[in-house]
Amino acid sequence: MEKSRQTLKTAIVEAAQALFTCFALGGKVLVCGNGGSAADAQHFAAEFVGKLRCSKRAGLPVMALTADTAFLTAWANDVGYEYVFSRQVETFAQPGDLLLGISTSGRSPNMIEAFKTARHCHINTIVLVGGDGGELLPLADLALVVPATDTQRIQEVQHLVLHLLCELVEKRVGEKEEGERGRVGEWERQRVANGNHQFYQLG
Numbered sequence: 001m002e003k004s005r006q007t008l009k010t011a012i013v014e015a016a017q018a019l020f021t022c023f024a025l026g027g028k029v030l031v032c033g034n035g036g037s038a039a040d041a042q043h044f045a046a047e048f049v050g051k052l053r054c055s056k057r058a059g060l061p062v063m064a065l066t067a068d069t070a071f072l073t074a075w076a077n078d079v080g081y082e083y084v085f086s087r088q089v090e091t092f093a094q095p096g097d098l099l100l101g102i103s104t105s106g107r108s109p110n111m112i113e114a115f116k117t118a119r120h121c122h123i124n125t126i127v128l129v130g131g132d133g134g135e136l137l138p139l140a141d142l143a144l145v146v147p148a149t150d151t152q153r154i155q156e157v158q159h160l161v162l163h164l165l166c167e168l169v170e171k172r173v174g175e176k177e178e179g180e181r182g183r184v185g186e187w188e189r190q191r192v193a194n195g196n197h198q199f200y201q202l203g
Contacts, residue, residue: 003147004157010116011144012161015126016168017141022098022124023173028061030093032085032114034103036155037067040102047166054174063092065114086113093123101127102162104154106134115139128161130154 022029029048031041041064048062066072066087075084089099099118101111106129115136118125127133127140131149146157 001157004161007147008144008157008161011142012164013168015142015144016165016172018098018124018126019100019165019169020172022096023060025096025168025174026094027094027096028063029098029100030062030063030065031100031102032065032088032111034066034108034110036102037102037158038064040155040158041100042065044102044162044166046102046198047163048169052163052166052170054170057170057174060169060173062171062191065089082109082113083109086117089114089117089121089123093118093121095122097123099123099125101125101129101136101140103127103136104130104151104158106131106136109144111136112139124127128158130158 003048031044032038033041045062045064045067048060050059051057065085068088071088072084075081075087079087095100099114101115103111106127112135115125115127116139120137125140126142126144127136128144128146129136130146130151131154133143133145137143137145144161146154146161148154148157
């Protein structure tokens with residue numbers, strides 16, 4: 001954990017900024033993983049669509065590609081499990097979106113295919129991975145590599161990193177929304193001061 005604190009600090013800040021920028025520009029985040037990382041992907045999405053600490057902010061569009069079991073089982077059965085994420089990237093990703101992958105090894109074929117597809121579609125990518133990063137490392141625009149080889153230790157650090165990303169982004173979003181409310185309030189005050197009382201209450 002201490003080693004991760006030293007090596008991941010800058011990458012966490014950069015990843016949080018990339019996520020915030022994606023949301024600020026109207027994009028959405030697609031997130032995927034296998035096994036425990038699939039659960040982490042859904043947990044991560046839930047924190048953004050719902051809330052972590054800020055109860056008043058708007059929901060943020062994060063979509064877990066692990067959640068649709070009807071599609072996952074159909075595509076795995078009919079085409080192949082290695083394409084269950086890449087097919088969804090093809091279908092749902094739009095310019096300005098971002099793909100976040102969670103993996104302990106960086107060697108899962110379906111994750112590799114998803115990142116290849118994202119690159120082909122010019123979608124920005126972040127990978128949260130352990131060990132040497134595996135084949136996913138060179139496919140990602142930004143990598144957060146946990147300096148460990150034990151799967152459980154990697155997952156424990158990844159849980160913390162995901163919560164830190166949520167908290168940092170939520171803080172930035174809250175500041176942005178507060179600033180926008182302040183600008184609306186100033187606009188209303190100016191209209192009243194100018195003697196024009198036919199205004200709409202916004203927000």
